[in-house]
Amino acid sequence: MTAHPPLQRAVYVVSLFPCWSETFIVREISALIENGVDVRIISLKKPSETLVQADAQALMDRVRHPRSPLHALWEATKALLRNPGAVIATLGSVVADSWRSPSVLAKSLAAWLRGLEHVDWLHGFKPQVLHAHWATYPSTAAWTLSRVLDVPFGFTCHAHDIFIERQLIARKIQDAAVAVTISRFNVEWLSERETAQARDKLHVIHCGVDLRANPWQPDGRLPHQILTVGRLDPIKGFATLVEALALLQARGVDFQCRLLGSGPLDASLRALAQARGVADRIEFCGAQPQDVVRRWMGEAALFVLPSEVAPDGNRDGIPVALMEAMATGCPVVSTRVSGIPELVEHEATGLLVDEKQPAALADAMQRLLEDADLRRQVVAGARAKVEREFDARKEARRLQDLMEGVAHAS
Known part of the structure; x- marks a missing residue:
């Protein structure tokens, strides 16, 4: 050559x-x-x-x-x-x-x-x-x-x-x-x-992702902290996330969720959280500098991004936020939409569920929050996947x- x-x-x-x-x-x-x-x-x-x-x-x-x-x-x-x-x-x-x-x-x-x-x-x-x-x-x-x-x-x-x-x-x-x-x-x-x-x-x-800026830190995470990052847009599936969090609360699962991002669905998502009784469990953080995102990613016990296909056909590609979470050692849950399964391999580098399914999303989040062996398995595979291909x-x-x-x- x-x-x-x-x-x-x-x-x-x-x-x-x-x-x-x-x-x-x-x-x-x-x-x-x-x-x-x-x-x-x-x-x-x-x-x-x-x-x-x-x-x-x-x-x-x-x-x-x-x-x-x-x-x-x-x-x-x-x-x-x-x-x-x-x-x-x-x-x-x-x-x-x-x-x-x-x-x-x-x-x-x-x-x-x-x-x-x-x-x-x-x-x-x-x-x-x-x-x-x-x-x-x-x-x-x-x-x-x-x-x-x-x-x-x-x-x-x-x-x-x-x-x-x-x-x-x-x-x-x-x-x-x-x-x-x-x-x-x-x-x-x-x-x-x-x-x-x-x-x-x-x-x-x-x-x-920049692996130097997203160091591997799987230990010392806040045990009940859930993080999600993205524009408040229909393709991110945040309404499904709010419904899933309400199910976790009904099951008695302890959690606190940070939602980082801004966008057109801000008011409706806040209203939904209030209606489902989880407004005090979700912190709407708005857009944040990259250093803040990385710090919180290093603290979270779980990263969730329930991407979905919007009514007009729009959808994610492969969200970079998922790559960043996987690089740091934060276990991830996402959906079988677009190219996401090329990054998140079910039970190998994270967990995948079908889109727009709050119960399935709640089940996956609960599994990772409660199963330490599964967390160790997927985060090791995730870091290797990101190093190899992302x-x-x-x-x-x-x-x-x-x-x-x-x-x-x-």
């Missing part, structure tokens, strides 16, 4: 940077930088979040945010004059794909324009690869820039960007030099519904190898 020269310059395109819920992108970029790659970031949106994780803050001098719409139009006009064929062709493809949905079309055109806003700068930076996270608007911008600049492009698709919004995805898979997804489940889903090319072209590269540095190195192959192919 021929070794390729090291990758020197890459550009990532994302919807928003920094983004509290996308720490996996930060880890991937940081790993590439550690490996000597000069990575720059194009954010399609201006910064808007008040909570910025420390590792994301460290990358802010590498980020290019959008300027005014007038500036974007001026830069796009210059790109049109320089390469009219590619600019017009990409515009036509975006319109043809999205015209039936005015809102998607408007956002796609904005992404197309926000990408072209950076053409002049990209000519100077000379990236060897353009890579986007999410197969929706960021990859539309990266695909456009690839056609205009004649630079290889890749993208990583995750969950809602294939289960709910599939914008030019067959075309993107076809044109991508590096097409990536985060689970084998996604490969099969796309190959059956979008394009047979998915099975041959998509590489499975996991969103991993180490952020190893996964970033695999992605870098693919990028190096296409960067030097010509």
